[in-house]
Amino acid sequence: MSLDASTSVRAEEADEAASDSITEPRNHRTQNNTSQALSVRFDNVCRAFPGKNSNEPHVVLKDITLDVVPGEVLAILGPSGSGKSTLLRAASGLDAPTRGTVLIDGTPVNGIDDRCAVAFQEPRLLPWQNIHKNVELGLPQGTPKAEAQERVRRLLELVELDDYAHLRPREVSGGMAQRTSLARALARRPGVLLLDEPFGALDALTRLKMQDLLLQVHEAHPTTVLLVTHDVDEALQLADRIVVLGRKPRETAASVAHVFTVPGDRPRNRSDEQLGRMRLTLLSGLGVDTHRH
Numbered sequence: 611m612s613l614d615a616s617t618s619v620r621a622e623e624a625d626e627a628a629s630d631s632i633t634e635p636r637n638h639r640t641q642n643n644t645s646q647a648l649s650v651r652f653d654n655v656c657r658a659f660p661g662k663n664s665n666e667p668h669v670v671l672k673d674i675t676l677d678v679v680p681g682e683v684l685a686i687l688g689p690s691g692s693g694k695s696t697l698l699r700a701a702s703g704l705d706a707p708t709r710g711t712v713l714i715d716g717t718p719v720n721g722i723d724d725r726c727a728v729a730f731q732e733p734r735l736l737p738w739q740n741i742h743k744n745v746e747l748g749l750p751q752g753t754p755k756a757e758a759q760e761r762v763r764r765l766l767e768l769v770e771l772d773d774y775a776h777l778r779p780r781e782v783s784g785g786m787a788q789r790t791s792l793a794r795a796l797a798r799r800p801g802v803l804l805l806d807e808p809f810g811a812l813d814a815l816t817r818l819k820m821q822d823l824l825l826q827v828h829e830a831h832p833t834t835v836l837l838v839t840h841d842v843d844e845a846l847q848l849a850d851r852i853v854v855l856g857r858k859p860r861e862t863a864a865s866v867a868h869v870f871t872v873p874g875d876r877p878r879n880r881s882d883e884q885l886g887r888m889r890l891t892l893l894s895g896l897g898v899d900t901h902r903h
């Protein structure tokens with residue numbers, strides 16, 4: 611994001627928006643300037659916040675140890691408040707663990723990390739800029755002009771917005787705005803793409819279309835993806851593995867309760883029986899009574 615754009619972002623969005631001001635990754639490029647997918651390691655990550663009504667800290671995440679291989683799509687599921695977004699923020703450097711380390715490509719994350727790009731549930735576009743410009747804002751600073759134009763053109767094509775590039779965010783649908791946000795994140799060619807409920811605010815049909823689009827995007831840019839979602843079916847459709855965060859009885863802190871490897875190649879058949887069984891297991895792991903389903 612250019613300096614003038616980043617300085618005009620609303621204050622309450624400033625910390626997340628800082629992830630959009632990430633500059634060109636320094637050491638993670640191949641010679642043809644495509645990004646490499648990078649590994650992510652959560653090494654004994656704990657995060658506690660000051661307790662609201664007591665001196666006791668509010669421990670949210672405890673002893674999270676997890677390896678994500680380059681190019682993997684990892685979905686993170688868990689009950690509301692179990693620390694999914696907090697875990698993602700630790701990977702992006704928007705937040706820091708109280709204990710433990712996050713390593714990207716073997717190097718600790720220390721502050722906002724230019725190897726990651728983040729997309730949130732709300733697209734957070736600049737309302738006074740058109741779609742083309744909003745995608746362009748994701749480009750690393752110093753991208754040569756001709757390359758920048760070509761990259762934005764290709765991304766707009768990839769997310770099927772090439773005919774709408776001249777419109778402003780208020781003139782497009784929620785799904786189109788979210789596609790713009792995804793293209794902006796990809797413009798940086800991140801080694802790790804962090805998606806926090808990216809389709810959570812969309813209607814059911816648009817959400818399914820966006821899932822298919824994300825698969826196409828991942829095929830075109832096979833980066834490492836960490837996807838926080840509440841949607842079990844979305845996780846089963848998109849992920850190589852699904853991590854479920856959970857708490858022990860009488861504890862506030864969540865840790866890794868289960869890790870599932872999702873069977874079958876993508877795109878997966880949504881009515882596959884094996885996936886259906888895994889769906890029930892996941893739902894019951896999330897505390898949903900599955901007997902009636």
Ligand SMILES: Nc1ncnc2c1ncn2[C@@H]1O[C@H](COP(=O)(O)OP(=O)(O)OP(=O)(O)O)[C@@H](O)[C@H]1O
Pocket residue numbers: 659660670688689690691692693694695696697
């Ligand atoms: N900056 C903060 N200061 C204090 N507490 C925080 C802060 N950030 C998160 N928390 C607390 O950490 C807990 C986990 O929040 P987080 O948003 O990571 O959960 P989540 O699993 O993503 O929730 P949801 O599914 O509802 O979005 C919550 O109790 C929240 O209040």
